Amino acid sequence: MGALVTAGNATSQALFKIAETDVVRVFVNVPQVFAPSVATGQEARILLRELPGTGLVGKVTRTAGRARSCGAFAS
Amino acid sequence: MSTKDSVVLAQAIDRHAPADSTPAMPLEAVPYAPPAPNLSRAALRSLIGVALAVLAVALIMGIAPRVERAATLRAEATEIKSRVPRVTVAKPRRSTATSNTLLPGTVDALQETTIYARTNGYLKRWLVDIGDVREGGTAPRRDRDARARPGASPGASHDRSAARAARNGGSERRSRGLELPAIQERGGARRDLGAGACRAAGDGRYRPHDRRGREGRQSPPVRPILRVSRSSRPSPTSWRPSQEPSRNGRSTWALW
Numbered sequence: 001m002g003a004l005v006t007a008g009n010a011t012s013q014a015l016f017k018i019a020e021t022d023v024v025r026v027f028v029n030v031p032q033v034f035a036p037s038v039a040t041g042q043e044a045r046i047l048l049r050e051l052p053g054t055g056l057v058g059k060v061t062r063t064a065g066r067a068r069s070c071g072a073f074a075s
Numbered sequence: 076m077s078t079k080d081s082v083v084l085a086q087a088i089d090r091h092a093p094a095d096s097t098p099a100m101p102l103e104a105v106p107y108a109p110p111a112p113n114l115s116r117a118a119l120r121s122l123i124g125v126a127l128a129v130l131a132v133a134l135i136m137g138i139a140p141r142v143e144r145a146a147t148l149r150a151e152a153t154e155i156k157s158r159v160p161r162v163t164v165a166k167p168r169r170s171t172a173t174s175n176t177l178l179p180g181t182v183d184a185l186q187e188t189t190i191y192a193r194t195n196g197y198l199k200r201w202l203v204d205i206g207d208v209r210e211g212g213t214a215p216r217r218d219r220d221a222r223a224r225p226g227a228s229p230g231a232s233h234d235r236s237a238a239r240a241a242r243n244g245g246s247e248r249r250s251r252g253l254e255l256p257a258i259q260e261r262g263g264a265r266r267d268l269g270a271g272a273c274r275a276a277g278d279g280r281y282r283p284h285d286r287r288g289r290e291g292r293q294s295p296p297v298r299p300i301l302r303v304s305r306s307s308r309p310s311p312t313s314w315r316p317s318q319e320p321s322r323n324g325r326s327t328w329a330l331w
Contacts, residue, residue: 019187
C-alpha cells in the first residue's frame with residue numbers, strides 16, 4: 001500500500017501475475033528410446049501425487065522433436 | 076683323550092726309559108680310536124626300518140592329496156568338455172501395439188501473464204491477492220484509443236502473452252467484474268490501472284473513471300485488458316481440471 005508504481009514492462013516492477021488454470025499443460029521429458037513412439041494426438045494418463053486417485057486423461061498436443069544428449073531426453 | 080695327548084704320553088714313557096737301552100724301534104704317533112658302541116646288528120636293522128617307515132608315511136601323506144585333487148580336476152574337465160551346453164532361449168512373439176511408460180512431468184498453467192502498470196503513481200489499494208481464482212472471459216487487448224493518442228485514456232501495459240491470452244480466451248460478454256488495484260496518480264487525478272482496472276458495476280457495465288482525453292472530449296470507453304468474474308471455486312487447492320475442458324471462451328485465472 002502506498003508503494004510507488006512505475007509504468008513499463010519487463011524492466012519495471014510487475015504488479016502481479018495471472019495464470020490460466022482450468023486447462024493445464026504437462027511437460028514431460030521423454031527418453032530417446034521412446035521419443036519416436038510419441039506423436040501428437042496420443043492419449044496420456046496423468047497421475048498426480050497431490051490428487052491421489054484422480055486419473056486424468058490428457059492428450060499430446062505438441063512434441064518438440066528435440067534431442068538432448070546431456071540427459072538422453074527428448075522433449 | 077685326543078690324539079695329541081696320546082703322542083705326549085708316548086714321549087713321556089720314552090723319557091723314563093734306561094739310557095743304555097737301545098730303542099728297538101722309533102716311537103710313532105698312534106691315533107686314538109674310541110671304542111665303537113656296542114649295538115647289535117638286529118637293533119640297527121630295526122632302527123633303520125622304523126626311520127624308513129616314518130619317511131614313507133610322510134611321503135604318502137604329502138603326495139596323496141595332490142594326486143587326488145589332480146584327478147578330480149581332470150574328471151571335471153572331461154565332464155565339461157563332453158556335456159551338452161545349456162543356453163536360455165526365448166521364442167519370438169508379437170508384442171502389443173502400445174507400451175506404457177511412466178515418466179515424471181511437471182504441471183504448468185496453460186498461459187501465464189505478468190501484469191504491469193501503465194502509468195506512474197502510488198498504490199492506493201489492492202483488491203486482489205495471491206491465490207484469488209476468478210473465472211470469466213478474458214478480453215485483454217491493446218487499447219486502440221491509447222495507441223492513437225498516448226495518455227488520452229488509461230490502459231495497461233502487458234506483454235505479448237497477455238494479448239495471446241486475449242485472443243484465445245476472449246469473450247466480449249460483460250460480466251460481474253472484479254476490481255483490481257487502482258492507483259492515485261501523482262497529479263491527483265485518479266486513474267485505474269489498465270490491467271483489469273475496470274470497476275465493473277453491478278449491472279455489468281464498464282465505467283472508467285476518467286474518460287476524458289487531452290482535448291477535453293470524452294473518449295470512448297476503454298476496454299479492459301482483463302475482465303474477470305467471480306468463480307464458484309473457492310481456492311486453487313480445490314482445483315480439479317475437467318476431463319474435457321471446454322474452450323468456449325471462459326477461462327479460469329489464478330492470481331499469484
